[in-house]
Amino acid sequence: MKESAMSPTGDDIPFQKAEYDRRIATVKREMQRREIDTLLISEPSNICYLTGYEASSFYVFQVLVVHRDLEFPVYAGRFMDAVSVRRMTHLPPDAIRAYTDDYVQSTERDPVDFLVAQLREVCPTLESVGVETGAYYYSARTHMKLIKSLPDTRFVDAELMVNWIRIRKSPQEIEVMREAGAISDAMIRDAVDAASPKMRECDLAAVVYNRMIAGTSELGGVYASSPPYILTGSRTGEPHAPWTDRVIGTGTPINVETSACRRRYHAPISRTIFLGSPPDSYIRLADAVVEGIEAALELIRPGVTCAEVERVWRGMIARHGLHKESRLGYSIGIGFPPSWGERTASIRSSDQTVLEEGMAFHMMPGLWLGDVGVTITQSFVVTESGREDLTKYPRHLVIKP
Amino acid sequence: MKESAMSPTGDDIPFQKAEYDRRIATVKREMQRREIDTLLISEPSNICYLTGYEASSFYVFQVLVVHRDLEFPVYAGRFMDAVSVRRMTHLPPDAIRAYTDDYVQSTERDPVDFLVAQLREVCPTLESVGVETGAYYYSARTHMKLIKSLPDTRFVDAELMVNWIRIRKSPQEIEVMREAGAISDAMIRDAVDAASPKMRECDLAAVVYNRMIAGTSELGGVYASSPPYILTGSRTGEPHAPWTDRVIGTGTPINVETSACRRRYHAPISRTIFLGSPPDSYIRLADAVVEGIEAALELIRPGVTCAEVERVWRGMIARHGLHKESRLGYSIGIGFPPSWGERTASIRSSDQTVLEEGMAFHMMPGLWLGDVGVTITQSFVVTESGREDLTKYPRHLVIKP
Helix, strand or coil: CCCCCECCCCCCCCECHHHHHHHHHHHHHHHHHCCCCEEEECCHHHHHHHHCCCCCCCCCCCEEEEECCCCCCEEEEEHHHHHHHHHHCCCCHHHEEEECHHHCCCCCCCHHHHHHHHHHHHCCCCCEEEECCCCCCCEHHHHHHHHHHCCCCEEEECCCHHHHHHCECCHHHHHHHHHHHHHHHHHHHHHHHHCCCCCEHHHHHHHHHHHHHHCCCCCCCCCCCCCCEEEEHHHHHCCCCCCCCCECCCCEEEEEEEEEEECCEEEEEEEEEEECCCCHHHHHHHHHHHHHHHHHHHCCCCCCEHHHHHHHHHHHHHCCCCCCCCCCEEEEEEEECCEEEEEEEECCCCCCCECCCCEEEEECCCEECCCCEECCCEEEEECCCCEEECCCCCCCCEEEC | CCCCCECCCCCCCCECHHHHHHHHHHHHHHHHHCCCCEEEECCHHHHHHHHCCCCCCCCCCCEEEEECCCCCCEEEEEHHHHHHHHHHCCCCHHHEEEECHHHCCCCCCCHHHHHHHHHHHHCCCCCEEEECCCCCCCEHHHHHHHHHHCCCCEEEECCCHHHHHHCECCHHHHHHHHHHHHHHHHHHHHHHHHCCCCCEHHHHHHHHHHHHHHCCCCCCCCCCCCCCEEEEHHHHHCCCCCCCCCECCCCEEEEEEEEEEECCEEEEEEEEEEECCCCHHHHHHHHHHHHHHHHHHHCCCCCCEHHHHHHHHHHHHHCCCCCCCCCCEEEEEEEECCEEEEEEEECCCCCCCECCCCEEEEECCCEECCCCEECCCEEEEECCCCEEECCCCCCCCEEEC
């Protein structure tokens, strides 16, 4: 932690005020460009990006208000969480507005009414309000009610607006992602050490979780936005099913897809561990994946497009008669449940996003072929002239005879 | 697992087809009452309730369609998850409709278009379509697009409709909640055994996670819908902040709020562990909470209202000069991130829900007083004549000198 803009590890607010001021200024410039005077942010990752707030209160109504003419954003949320907002952000007390508990999951009171009252009180104008129409925690009901409550306001769809600003990470953010990457590596090392045929799947998952949360002796972890995916046998053909109580058995691949998390920043990693002696066909499958990912990673540098990266991968695995229907990767950074992806750029043939320094991706060449699968992946940041890998675990099929 | 309607532990589908048929029939009766011919279910807990599907695919677009005149519900989701739906549900192949990956987080294709095409193909009528306008995974954008795409359809707000049906659990469901409760008890026992002044908060969190996932030797666990909340010192006054890398220290309360999870069913529990010798004022605070919860639990039986239960609690703690602003509890059962609450009945003064056999609650008398807090809670099911506790850990402040 050499960066002066970074608070010491374990502090309540991850970054110094200047870092948040810079982010807010960028958002305000984009608001001006889109002629939005008031931005209502519902996505927890975006709230965290602009304030540092990372408590798990997003299951109830909360909004961060950014107004063109106000120095500070204003947080509106549940009273019992206001104390965490005070501790975990640089917001002044007056910028934290709390509703009482009888607004929570109630048929009598609606927190949207509370929000509207706050907006009328603190916002100098409400001419054009930007809302995140695709955010997980901005409901259809909230949107309809807001439109009704502010009849003279023009609503602008600001879906993913802050997410696209988040895509370029600052040096401070990259440092935290490196920390997450170090724990992710340890999670895979622990899984490889522990995996054995007589173990239940849930016990292997517990090993992975233990490291995710305990972290290392220097760096503790928090829960990732998504559970680890741990699938064995024929179920390696499925990406998102839960582990079970079953004993793993021998002669089987185990897909482990997971991520550590520091201050809500992620650095995901997947490896396949084969218990026993893999058939030649399976080794060839894994080799093809490794050949493909190595070629695609070679290409990473500013100026290249996501589509170009995917094309290289596609060409390499086609030589082996393979085809991957799903995207090859996605942008990563801050994440809250249900996902650690930023929902912006994807590494796929239709995505013309040009790579820039500071962008971070999880290159995810998982092949899930219905009855078998393999996943060997790499998280990285685009640097001035190439890339920096966020995890260091070697990219190959791990065979445990 | 004596119930004949329950599949053996670890099986791919938690319950037999008859159990799902019964649930679907109940939903269809309610649809008829509300004059809904087609119900679009977005809430993962409701999808799981009606099919058994529990993979973590809800971060992308998925909908379960229940039509008045169709025998089976129809799942519409991402192609890579269709294989899990086939394995984890009784749905026939034709009732599983999968969109290709270029619909995922794309600016070119919208999965709502895919859904509408499926609806036109499979639904005999689309006169009145029910949607869950407050569900976490039904976005404002989806709602607006659906309305535009189906101009001749009447939209009905079916928010929480299935949730209110879920509130009464079957004997099979209660059995799974007992299993979750057994693991929840073990989580608290482990936390009490492990907690020590020289430990980092994250290491205590890892102990709790390890048991959540490993479960017991008979029953494995899966990840709960919400992370454990583990707060120490002055931060016991906050309910939802993350644990940190800090060493716990001595002379401090530790609030542990958590839940185990089996087949997505939860049985939450909270206890406060005090390291060292608590001041008399703190012991009095904990005693008041215990007195209050015991009195409120005494009252639980069919016919009593949530408001009446809360009134007893309120009266008891008022004797000690205490007041709890937040609700005393909430309905529990199936949960997916971000919450294990069902979002229906709350134990609070304004909730006139009448308790019925099979309803399950987490009575949550947490006091978060800004700079200090205590939580000693109880999950229970309402029985024919009283209640059954889902966790057995004694209800008192745990002092570890």
